[in-house]
Each structure stands twice: as C-alpha cells, then as structure tokens.
Amino acid sequence: MTIIKTITYKFQDETNTTNTETIQLKISEDEKLQMYCIHRSLKNQLTNGRIRNADTKTRSEVRGGGKKPWKQKGTGRARAGSTRSPLWRGGGIIFGPRNKIYKSKVNKKEKELAINTLIYNKAGNTRVIDNLSITTEKPKTKIAMNIFNQLDINIKQYKNILLVVDKKTTFIYMSFRNIPNIELIEAKNLNVLSLLKAEIIIVTNKSLDIINKK
Incomplete structure (x- = not known):
C-alpha cells in the first residue's frame, strides 16, 4: 500500500526572504518493499549501463x-x-x-517509488536554493564556489555532492565541471544511483516543481 508523504523545504531568495516549497511524494508503507524497489531500480540502472x-x-x-x-x-x-x-x-x-x-526492465511505478523513497529519506541532507543563474560573460569555477560559501557548505567535507537544476546550461556546466566531487544533473534525469551516492543534495526551486510534477 502506498501513502502520500509531504516535505516542506525552506530556502532564501536573492532578497534574503525566507520562503517555503512543498512537494508530495508517493511512497510505500512497507520498508521491505521500499528496499526491494530501490534494489531493483539500482540493478536495472547498472545493468543497462554495461x-x-x-x-x-x-x-x-x-x-x-x-x-x-x-x-x-x-x-x-x-x-x-x-x-x-x-x-x-x-x-x-x-x-x-x-x-x-545488457538490458533489464523495471516497472515504471517501482522506479518512481524508489526515487520518491530516497528523496524522502534524504530530506534532512537536502538544501534548496532559489535559483542558479550565472550571468557573467565567461563561466568561472570561482562563481560556483561562491554559491557554496553563501550556503555555508564546505565542499571538502563531502565526497559526493548532487546538484539538481531545472536545465543544465553551458555556463552552469562549465562553471561546475572542475569541481570533482559535484555531480550536476537535471531534475528530469534524477536517478537512484545519483541519489544513493549523494551525501548532500542541493536543489533549485524550479527543480522541485519538476520533481513534484513527475
């Protein structure tokens, strides 16, 4: 049996005003079923990459x-x-x-339950930012580092940081590609392996809207 879980995230916009964003996730009540769906989805993802x-x-x-x-x-x-x-x-x-x-198949609902379960379980290690607009003429790693400094996140403490954006633009990709422990991914491509590896997840506000609709 599945139930609806609600997560409310707090974030600050450019004017330092505190806002909230709420998403609803459909997950299973049975913990064994949760682990089963995560295992199946992970195995499917690893198999299809071989x-x-x-x-x-x-x-x-x-x-x-x-x-x-x-x-x-x-x-x-x-x-x-x-x-x-x-x-x-x-x-x-x-x-x-x-x-x-190599190819394997997993049911769409099983995969959705797996991703929803991981998002819900990692809510405590998730930070939401208002946007990720880089407007300089040239992409710079320094600008990307400043974003983490504003969030008071020391990236050297983490082996894997997952950054979820609504759209992976060239400027965003070029700015973050030199930071080895950061994985940049679009919200529509969110997957089980990336969520499992991530020690901390940073999500933009627009990405949460995409995840909520998915």
Missing part, C-alpha cells in the same frame, strides 16, 4: 581456410575440410564471448 566489448571470431569469420587441407581418403589422417576449424590452431573459437549490450 556493454561487453570482448568479441571472438567463429570459423566462418576467420580469414582463409577455403582450400581443403588434404584429400578426403587415402592419407591415413583424420578428415579435414578447412584449416579454420576450431580444432586447428588459428581456427575459429567455439562458444567464445561476443559483443553484447
């Missing part, structure tokens, strides 16, 4: 071997039709690894 590049050639793909090595009868040796037989050195490979793209 590609096996190892590739061996079968006897039909190995070059050469068109001529019969010796006649069929009268030599006293075993019959041989091609030097590219898997029994021969330099021949094809039997049941060798092939290129493969």
